[in-house]
Amino acid sequence: MAAIRQIQVTFDCAEPERVARFWCEVLGYTVPAPPEGFGTWGEYDAAQPPEERGSWFACVDPSGAGPRLYFQRVPEGKAVKNRVHLDVRVGTGLAGEERLAALEAECARLIPLGAVRVRLLYDGGSDSCIVMQDIEGNEFCLD
Structure with missing residues (x-):
């Protein structure tokens, strides 16, 4: 059996680009270049059928180490607690008050x-x- 080499984390959401750009800020991710033939994502989106415009967006770890994040528009809103969630590791290796200070600083940034x-x-x-x-x-x- 072949080893899995990459994963993508997919979020169901109402506003894919808005949520993707939020996670870019949280994680230091970037928006990849638009598909070939388009100068911007706006141009790409405008070329899509009306019902598909704004239906998805993605962001990537610029180092290539983290998973791609994919955001897809769904009609229903969030109703219950996530079954899977991300842990943003800002306190790794820290304990006690030092860890708490790192967590609080990141919370204040977000x-x-x-x-x-x-x-x-x-x-x-x-x-x-x-x-x-x-x-x-x-x-x-x-x-």
């Missing part, structure tokens, strides 16, 4: 981008995290 702080899960050690939501209410953790 709130002006539209993230919402849900709660702090603080154990005083190296497993503390802050539960947050992105701009469409998808949960993620600052870990």
Whole structure:
């Protein structure tokens, strides 16, 4: 059996480009170049049938190490807690107050981008995290 070499994480959402650009800011990801023959993503989108315009967007890790993130428009809104979520690893290797300070600093950076702080899960050690939501209410953790 061949080894899996890459994964893509897909988000269902109402506004794919808006959510993708939020995650670019959170993770330091970038928007890839538009398809060949188009100077911008706006040009590409305008060339699509009306029902498909704005139906998806993607972003990538510029280092190539992280997974591609894909955002697809779906008609239904978010109704329950995510079954899968991202952990944004900002406190790796830190414990106690030092870890808490790193988590709080990242939380403070993300709130002006539209993230919402849900709660702090603080154990005083190296497993503390802050539960947050992105701009469409998808949960993620600052870990």
